[in-house]
Amino acid sequence: MTPASHRNHAPELRAAAVRHLGRRTFLTVTSAAAALAFSVGLPGTAHAAEADGRKITADPFTLGVASGDPQPSSVVLWTRLAPSPLEPGSGLPQARFQVLWELAHDARFTRIAKRGSATAHPEFHHSVHVEATGLDPDRVYYYRFRAGNWISPAGRTRTAPARGARIGELKLAAVSCQAYHDGYFTAYRHLADEDLDVVFHLGDYLYEYAVNAVGGARNYTDRRLPAHVNRETVTLEDYRLRYGLYKSDPDLMAAHAAHPFVVTWDDHETENNYADETPENDVPPEEFLLRRAAAYRAYWENQPLRAPQQPTGPDMTLYRRLHFGQLAQFDVLDTRQYRSDQAYGDKAHAPGPESEDPSRTMIGATQERWLIDGWRASDAVWNVVPQQVNFSQRKLDLIEPARVSMDAWDGYPASRDRVLDGAEAAGIENLMVLTGDVHVAYAYDIKRDYETPGAKTVGTEIVATSVSSGKDGADRPATWETYTKANPHMRFYNGRRGYVTVTLGEQQARADFRSMDFVTRPGGSITTSASFVTEAGDPGLRQV
Known part of the structure; x- marks a missing residue:
């Protein structure tokens, strides 16, 4: 979630010629790098010798x-x-x-x-x-x-409990948005010390932007990063080198070694604010899909994912479902690969005919059916949806009609309505949405009608702040007063870095927002800035 920037594409990618027949069907790829990016069935068709x-x-x-x-x-x-x-x-x-x-x-x-x-x-x-x-x-x-x-x-x-097991408690953490150039990953060092069953990474595991020799805001004095990370990622080699930089961070390594992760991406693993086949800037779609194939391949290579998630060219099935006994069902979404292009040029805008077009989708028809069918079959106490972008309404102004983000679910209200209709039809009582992307922590009561005071609450949304993106931040960002007044269903807003832990029980769920004092230098400490509970069968957040 960053402003648009000029794309300096590598000459070899610009030279790659691809014939695009229909949706994501490629018949010819001329450059060696592109051929590697789009190879399918590897390494089964490979003939690399074995080394000692x-x-x-x-x-x-x-x-x-x-x-x-x-x-x-x-x-x-x-x-x-x-x-x-x-x-x-x-x-x-x-x-x-x-x-x-x-x-x-x-x-x-x-x-x-x-x-x-x-x-x-x-x-x-x-x-x-x-x-x-x-x-x-x-x-x-x-x-x-x-x-x-x-x-x-x-x-x-740790393995999950048996599908039918009755378990008293499950503790998870949600993390997102870790821009290397914006600060240290100290939050992960604290996360490694938490007593957790599982960690959900909600996207922006890395950023495509250049990282200078001193690591940006890290401002190294004892080391220099190589020149080739000081460029935007475009090719497969670019993305692989960027994962090498990120995953060599000792705090991130500590968190991965301590807990199992469930990962899903947002935009920066590929390119800022892309939508399905539409890139951020005006480049040929076949060129962008070459880049997307490279990004998806490097993502799979560097994450603990199963074989069904292995990409085929520019496609990768990342949405999937996990069960933790009778207590929780997790429906992990991909809100980036199948969405309609952002309305109104992806600028903050009041709702209008373009954004309210009922044909617009955030997750695509197939994923939408999969989600709702999964709810119909669910017998879990808590139905949790780890996903990327702000789900609840978030007005950005105190005037009416207020602007909203076209990159979030506010830019896809018909898609959001279909999802909530599906939850209601399935009889889902304890809906919880886990969100990343916005580099701040929010807690929301999810409504079907945000304009009527006292309207029914149908779920809760817990938004995890960034690990480092946005640098140190502040407890009350400049927009704090406006957003909290314009959105009475927003129960909490904090702009520090950190993560959130959620403890699910049979009777209630508790969210603890964990906030760092600083990330632009090493050694930051963490505190709990706020805690909320929601009761099973009675959606809505109460601060404790």
């Missing part, structure tokens, strides 16, 4: 380990071999390596639960995605990898 891992002369586990998408009997384990993560190729040859993995019941690895091997293919930048199966539900495990003579740091993960 014992010849790896520097630590290949510089990006740590991660786990994700916990199910009752399985979890994804991730790492990527990268002795030199800020160099093209990450310091390894174009060869495949065998990587051993272990999953244990204890942190000392004296009681091994599972072990096996996986192949780190050069076609996927030597990333490893292990779907460890046959595990016990609701169980803590420890895991690690070995490549040659090198052993990775150990990670801690």
Whole structure:
């Protein structure tokens, strides 16, 4: 969520010729980089030779380990071999390596639960995605990898409870928006120390913008970043190098090692405020889709995602559903890949015929049906929707008609109405939306009618502030008074960095907004700036 900027596209991408037949169907791709970006079925069709891992002369586990998408009997384990993560190729040859993995019941690895091997293919930048199966539900495990003579740091993960299990409590965290150039990821160091079952990352895991030699607001005095990160990401190599920069951050590595993550993207993993096939600026659609394919491929390579999420060209099915016993169903959305283009040139605007067109969609017809069908089949106490952009109405002015954001659900009111109609028809009583994007913390009562005082509340929305985007921020940003007056259903607004934890119980849910005092220098501390509860069967937030 940033202003538009001029795109300085790499010459090789501009030169890539692509014939676009129908929607996302590509028949010819001429440049080698584009061919790699759009290859399907790799590495099954690849012929890279196997290399001896014992010849790896520097630590290949510089990006740590991660786990994700916990199910009752399985979890994804991730790492990527990268002795030199800020160099093209990450310091390894174009060869495949065998990587051993272990999953244990204890942190000392004296009681091994599972072990096996996986192949780190050069076609996927030597990333490893292990779907460890046959595990016990609701169980803590420890895991690690070995490549040659090198052993990775150990990670801690946890499986989900059995689908029908009755559990008393589930504690999650929601995080979003971590611009490297805006500050340190100290919030993640604190997050690593939290007692959590799972972390939801709601988007903007990285930013496409250039990062200068001193790391922007980090203002390094003891190191210099390489010149090739001081450009906007466009090519596959650009995105891979940017993940190398971000994932080498020790605080982010600590959080991934401590908790399983469930990830979904927003816009900056590809390009600011793109909408489906429409880029931010006027470039040919086939050129943008080449860029999107590169971004999606690098995203999958660097996240703990399962095989169904592996992209095909510029397409990637990221929306998915997770269950935690009878207590919670999580419907993870993708609000970027299928949406209609933003109305009114993506400028703040009062609602009007263009934004209120009933054919407009935020999540696409297929994902919309999937979401509502999932609610019809749900028997969970809490139905939680981790997604990206502001769901509740957010007026930006005190005058009427007030402007709203065309990039948020306010710019797609018919789509929002269909989703809420579906929740009502499915009998969903405890709807909770988890949101990122806006670099501030909000707490909302979700309404069907925002204009009538005392209108029924149909759910709650918890908006996680950014990890670092926006730099240090303030408890009361310049818009605080306007927004809180214009939106009486907005129960909380804070502009500091941090994250939010949510504790789901059978009778109530509690949200604790965790705020950093600063992020533009190391060592920031964290406090709880506000806490709210909502009762099961009685939607609406109450501060405690």
